Amino acid sequence: MGGGSQKSEIRSQKSEARSQIADVGNPIAQTIGQRAEAEQRKIIINQGVLSKNDALAQGNRSLFRSKHLLTLNIVSSPGSGKTAFIERTLTDIKGRLRGGVVVGDLATDNDARRIARSGAPAIQITTGDTCHLDAEMVALATAKLDLDALDVLIIENVGNLVCPSSYDLGEDLRVVMLAVTEGEDKPLKYPTMFKTADVVIVNKVDIAEAVGFDRETALSNIHRMTPQAVVFEVSARTGQGMEGWYNFLEQRAAGRK
Ligand SMILES: Nc1nc2c(ncn2[C@@H]2O[C@H](COP(=O)(O)OP(=O)(O)O)[C@@H](O)[C@H]2O)c(=O)[nH]1
Numbered sequence: 183m184g185g186g187s188q189k190s191e192i193r194s195q196k197s198e199a200r201s202q203i204a205d206v207g208n209p210i211a212q213t214i215g216q217r218a219e220a221e222q223r224k225i226i227i228n229q230g231v232l233s234k235n236d237a238l239a240q241g242n243r244s245l246f247r248s249k250h251l252l253t254l255n256i257v258s259s260p261g262s263g264k265t266a267f268i269e270r271t272l273t274d275i276k277g278r279l280r281g282g283v284v285v286g287d288l289a290t291d292n293d294a295r296r297i298a299r300s301g302a303p304a305i306q307i308t309t310g311d312t313c314h315l316d317a318e319m320v321a322l323a324t325a326k327l328d329l330d331a332l333d334v335l336i337i338e339n340v341g342n343l344v345c346p347s348s349y350d351l352g353e354d355l356r357v358v359m360l361a362v363t364e365g366e367d368k369p370l371k372y373p374t375m376f377k378t379a380d381v382v383i384v385n386k387v388d389i390a391e392a393v394g395f396d397r398e399t400a401l402s403n404i405h406r407m408t409p410q411a412v413v414f415e416v417s418a419r420t421g422q423g424m425e426g427w428y429n430f431l432e433q434r435a436a437g438r439k
């Protein structure tokens with residue numbers, strides 16, 4: 183989408199930066215010019231990476247649709263409760279929906295082992311120092327799952343609210359989780375992530391009072407950033423509010439059949 187013209191604009195900025203270096207001809211200007219050039223090269227490479235990812239994500243999406251799967255990409259800060267939420271969901275929806283999971287983490291396969299206790303198939307992706315999952319990692323991981331035996335595919339992304347926002351994985355729904363312990367202003371601080379949310383889960387409501395959570399302000403910030411999103415207020419620990427989420431999942435999964 184307009185990649186060609188953006189690239190040529192960046193290229194012309196690069197040659198302008200070069201000519202400024204030539205004009206000024208002093209070491210400080212050269213350093214600034216070199217840094218500008220390196221930054222511009224980084225932008226071009228990033229655009230290339232993202233368009234490759236988008237193509238692979240479309241491939242994933244076509245595959246998941248052909249298998250009549252509902253696919254979720256769950257993102258949040260570390261510790262918001264993604265794994266606990268997935269564990270409880272899979273345990274409680276047994277007999278209603280067949281779920282499978284792909285989990286991304288920088289290190290360790292702890293989360294996949296926790297999720298496997300629910301009896302659902304879980305594949306861990308260890309990303310090393312990469313702070314997000316990408317469509318290729320998801321394609322490789324899902325190749326290890328029997329997709330014909332599933333109704334819902336849940337992807338737990340690497341915990342942070344920045345890097346995963348630019349990477350489409352081929353999901354149907356982007357589910358952004360916010361725990362009551364994180365502060366009401368997170369939707370305003372991470373606009374890209376919240377603006378692209380289809381669903382927002384407010385988790386840990388069992389301790390909302392203890393941590394002085396301002397519910398009205400949090401909900402108003404969520405609606406301001408993402409008026410289109412469906413919001414569930416839940417506790418993955420006690421199960422409060424989870425039934426509404428399960429009904430929503432069932433409805434959306436039925437729409438895929
Ligand atoms: N009180 C409370 N604690 C929770 C809830 N959900 C998760 N936790 C706790 O929060 C911590 C982080 O949870 P985890 O699922 O590992 O978060 P993740 O990093 O987002 O996957 C763990 O100690 C969980 O037991 C909840 O609804 N209420």
Ligand SMILES: [Mg+2]
Nearest residue numbers: 264265293338
């Ligand atoms: Mg986790």
